[in-house]
Amino acid sequence: MKRETRSRKQSSLAHRWIYRHYTKLTRNNEVTCNYCNRKFVIDISRLVNLCKHLVEAHPNKLTEDEKKDMKFYWTWDYFTLKSDSNATCTICKKLINCTSVQNLKEHLRNVHK
Numbered sequence: 001m002k003r004e005t006r007s008r009k010q011s012s013l014a015h016r017w018i019y020r021h022y023t024k025l026t027r028n029n030e031v032t033c034n035y036c037n038r039k040f041v042i043d044i045s046r047l048v049n050l051c052k053h054l055v056e057a058h059p060n061k062l063t064e065d066e067k068k069d070m071k072f073y074w075t076w077d078y079f080t081l082k083s084d085s086n087a088t089c090t091i092c093k094k095l096i097n098c099t100s101v102q103n104l105k106e107h108l109r110n111v112h113k
């Protein structure tokens, strides 16, 4: 048996849980969601889409740890971290307290729905 090379260090954190929720289909890097069979292409720059899909469509399938990991993927598409406790929204530039991801989620839901 051939050991897989460990060259794919980037996004290993995302991979760890993505592969728990998605099934790999082909060598074209296609995956399907285990819960709704939707198809995605794995692309390092677009991993956030896989995260977002889980958060939006299947939040009840995620463990608490996975939700924490997720924070670093999906929210940073919309927010820029300014300090440990503040981030600015990339859409309206408002400064938001981000000690709880909930605040960020609510901002998106209430202001940018």
Ligand SMILES: [Zn+2]
Pocket: 033, 034, 035, 036, 037, 038, 053, 057, 058
């Ligand atoms: Zn799905």
Ligand SMILES: [Zn+2]
Pocket: 089, 090, 091, 092, 093, 094, 107, 111, 112
């Ligand atoms: Zn905003």
